[in-house]
Amino acid sequence: MGEARYQAVIGLECHVQLQTRSKIFSGSSAAFGAPPNTEIDPVCLGLPGVLPVLNRRAVELALRLALATGCQIRTRSRFARKHYFYPDLPKGFQISQYEEPLAERGAVEFRFGDEHKRIRLTRIHLEEDAGKNLHAPGGAGVSLVDFNRAGVPLAEVVSEPDLRSAAEAGEYLRALRQLVRYLGISDGNMEEGSLRCDANVSLQPLGAHQYGTKAELKNMNSFKFVEEAIDFEIERQQRLLERGGRVVQETRLWDSEKKVSHAMRSKEEAHDYRYFPEPDLPPLVVSDQWVSRLRRELPELPLARRARFARAHGLPDYDAGVLTAERELADYFEAALGGGAPPKKVANWIMTELLAHPDGTQRVAPEALGELVGLIEQGTLSGKMAKDVFAKMFASGQTARAIVEREGLTQVSDAAALEAACRAAVDKNPKQAQQYRAGKTQLLGFFVGQVMKATQGKANPALVNEILKRMLA
Numbered sequence: 346m347g348e349a350r351y352q353a354v355i356g357l358e359c360h361v362q363l364q365t366r367s368k369i370f371s372g373s374s375a376a377f378g379a380p381p382n383t384e385i386d387p388v389c390l391g392l393p394g395v396l397p398v399l400n401r402r403a404v405e406l407a408l409r410l411a412l413a414t415g416c417q418i419r420t421r422s423r424f425a426r427k428h429y430f431y432p433d434l435p436k437g438f439q440i441s442q443y444e445e446p447l448a449e450r451g452a453v454e455f456r457f458g459d460e461h462k463r464i465r466l467t468r469i470h471l472e473e474d475a476g477k478n479l480h481a482p483g484g485a486g487v488s489l490v491d492f493n494r495a496g497v498p499l500a501e502v503v504s505e506p507d508l509r510s511a512a513e514a515g516e517y518l519r520a521l522r523q524l525v526r527y528l529g530i531s532d533g534n535m536e537e538g539s540l541r542c543d544a545n546v547s548l549q550p551l552g553a554h555q556y557g558t559k560a561e562l563k564n565m566n567s568f569k570f571v572e573e574a575i576d577f578e579i580e581r582q583q584r585l586l587e588r589g590g591r592v593v594q595e596t597r598l599w600d601s602e603k604k605v606s607h608a609m610r611s612k613e614e615a616h617d618y619r620y621f622p623e624p625d626l627p628p629l630v631v632s633d634q635w636v637s638r639l640r641r642e643l644p645e646l647p648l649a650r651r652a653r654f655a656r657a658h659g660l661p662d663y664d665a666g667v668l669t670a671e672r673e674l675a676d677y678f679e680a681a682l683g684g685g686a687p688p689k690k691v692a693n694w695i696m697t698e699l700l701a702h703p704d705g706t707q708r709v710a711p712e713a714l715g716e717l718v719g720l721i722e723q724g725t726l727s728g729k730m731a732k733d734v735f736a737k738m739f740a741s742g743q744t745a746r747a748i749v750e751r752e753g754l755t756q757v758s759d760a761a762a763l764e765a766a767c768r769a770a771v772d773k774n775p776k777q778a779q780q781y782r783a784g785k786t787q788l789l790g791f792f793v794g795q796v797m798k799a800t801q802g803k804a805n806p807a808l809v810n811e812i813l814k815r816m817l818a
Contacts, residue, residue, distance in 0.1 A: 351548040351586065353579045354556050355508035359521055361500045361531045362474070362539040363406040369473050369498035370397030370440065377537050381479075381491040389473075389496030391436030396625050403471065403498035404629065406530040407447055408639050410500055411469050413528055413646055416451030421630055424471075424623040432490050433476035441472035441501075443620045447629070453504070454648055455520030456666070457513055464517050465505040471629075472499050494538070500530075506545065506556065511575035515568050518542055523647050527672045535566050542571055546578045548586060557582075558592040562606060564599045574599040577606060650675055658688035667696055673706065680711035686718035694718055698735055708739050717745035725749065727806055760812075763796070763804055767812045770795040781817050789813060 368375050371388035387395045411418050425443040448469040455462050474497040481487040502521065508514045522533035522540055533540045547559035562578055565571045577599075582592050597606040645653070647669055654665035654675070669675045674695070681691045694714060699705040717735060720726045726734060726749065737748050770792050771778050781788040789810070796809050 350551060351583055352551055353509055353511075353575075354506045354547045354549050354559075355510075355514050355575060356506035356545045357502075357504045357508065357514060357517060358543045358545070359502045359504075359518065360474075360541040361410070361502060361521075361525050361533070363403050363498040363500055364529070364531050365400055365402045365406070365498055367400060368496035369400045369403050369471070371496055373496065375497045377539070379493055381489070381493065384493045385495065389435070390492060397440065397623075399626060399629065400498060404447075404631075405639065406498075406528075407469060407471050407500040408631065408636065409528045409530055409643065410502070410525065411448035411451065412636070412640050412643060413524060414451040414453055414466055414469070414502075416448035416466060416469055418448045418631055418636055419445060420632070421445070421628050422447045422470075423628050424626045425620045426623050427472075428619045429617075431475065431478070432488065433478050433492070433495070435476065435492060435495060439473060439475060440623055440626070442470035445628075446470035447631075453502075453517060453521055453524070455516055456648070456651075457516050462513065462516070464507045467503040467505055469500055469502050472501055473497065474499050506547075511572040511579070514544065514575055515572040518568055518571060520647075523670065527644060527647055529644075535568070538566070541566070544571065544575055544578075546575055546582070547592070548579065548582045557586075558594050560592060560594065561596045562599055563596060563609065565601075567601075570599060570601045573601070573604060574606060577604065581606070644672065647672075654678075658682075658692075660688060660692055664689070664692045664696065667700075668692060677706050677711045681715035681718075683712060684715040684719050686715045687722065690718050690722070691715060694735075698732070702739065705739070708742065709735070713738060713744045720745055720749065724805060727802070727804075729802060729806075760808065763808050763812055766796045766799050766804065767792070767809060767816055769799065771813070771816050778817060789817070792817070 362375075363369075365375050367373060368389055371386050373386045373389060374384045376384070388397055408418065422442060423445040424440050426438040427441045427443070428438045430437055446468040449467070451466045451469070452463045453466065454464075474494045476490050476492040476495040479489040479491060481489075504517070508517060518540075522535075525531040525540070526533050531539050535541070542565055544562040544565070545559045546562060547557040549555070549557050560578060560582070562574045565574050578597070585592060593608075593611070595611050596609045598609045599606045651662075651665045651669040654660050654668060655662055658665075660668070667674075668678045678691065678695060681695070682688055691714065694717070699709065699714065702708065717726075717731055717738065720734075721728065721731050726745075731745075734745050734748050737743065738745060741748075774792070774795065777788050777791055781792075792813050793806065793809055796804050796813070797806070
């Protein structure tokens with residue numbers, strides 16, 4: 346289908362719902378999940394005579410994101426009215442920012458396979474959300490409007506068209522979600538609409554310097570759907586161009602069930618929205634002192650923490666990536682190291698045992714897991730015994746040491762006792778001993794099993810192996 350003739354050019358516009366208690370210009374709750382039209386007020390409904398008041402907390406959260414992405418922050422930004430007429434927009438306009446946004450430039454950085462990607466940002470600006478249209482199933486011709494979301498604070502993050510594949514766009518979006526969660530500014534839940542994404546997709550002939558005509562994709566509420574929709578759009582435009590057609594600038598809706606997009610409307614330009622400065626809000630002034638304080642309060646960011654885990658704790662890059670995927674998990678890992686347990690072994694226990702349970706980090710304290718790994722290192726517990734102890738820790742909330750002491754689970758490492766147990770196993774099974782000495786060395790496992798059975802699983806398996814090999818030589 347002539348894949349080598351075109352290159353995909355993709356830019357994402359992401360809306361991050363800022364985690365404030367109230368809306369951006371009024372005191373109504375911004376929480377998700379309330380019954381329809383119960384979290385509303387005269388300001389977010391645009392009733393006559395009301396005036397918006399800017400939520401300082403929303404500005405702080407957006408500034409955190411701007412600082413974390415290395416943006417240039419305007420000391421003076423302005424709000425504007427963006428006009429369009431949908432039922433879910435009660436005022437007939439949306440308060441947003443246009444010519445003077447809160448922050449510009451900067452980048453989102455992430456790992457893509459073996460590459461380090463740096464996707465430039467055009468801008469980050471503040472705006473209010475619209476309500477939500479609810480359409481009756483079965484094409485009944487009835488639509489309802491829930492205004493609970495109207496006025497919820499958003500930070501819109503607009504990327505440059507630096508992305509070149511659906512998979513790359515998916516990783517960018519995952520990195521942005523990880524970042525906003527690390528910063529504590531949003532839960533990034535796509536299904537609830539806390540993170541929403543529109544994709545601008547065009548095809549550029551290889552070797553050309555000018556971008557092709559773009560189409561905008563909407564209605565994608567998961568990473569999977571974003572990637573599927575972009576792949577579909579790339580193929581649609583490619584087929585169109587190779588048939589001699591031309592791409593129309595338009596907005597398209599993604600149907601996640603049918604795996605197709607369909608045209609919604611022609612794509613608007615800025616002048617279609619009739620932007621003009623919001624007369625009811627003064628300019629937003631951000632002082633150097635405010636920015637300096639927020640910069641000092643930034644946490645260690647995901648990529649930096651991943652690199653430090655690999656460097657300081659000697660972890661493979663894969664392990665460091667898993668452990669830093671969520672800030673809470675990275676904190677858990679470092680807390681588990683407090684008792685001096687080996688980092689790699691703690692990492693293994695977290696990735697194989699703890700993360701096998703969705704609520705593992707809530708049921709087993711990090712210090713308790715570190716203690717368990719320490720008991721293995723000291724020879725008090727074998728790996729098998731430790732797994733049994735972990736199950737009891739998970740069920741009861743008790744520490745490993747308390748369980749070991751109560752149940753007498755200490756591993757037997759006494760050389761004389763193990764010599765006696767190994768000698769008994771060899772003497773009771775002369776036929777297998779003869780077969781082992783004749784070359785059937787896989788029978789070593791049989792003898793180890795006999796010793797473990799005789800010691801109720803408490804024998805140190807490394808010492809047992811060593812003693813048996815010497816006896817059977």
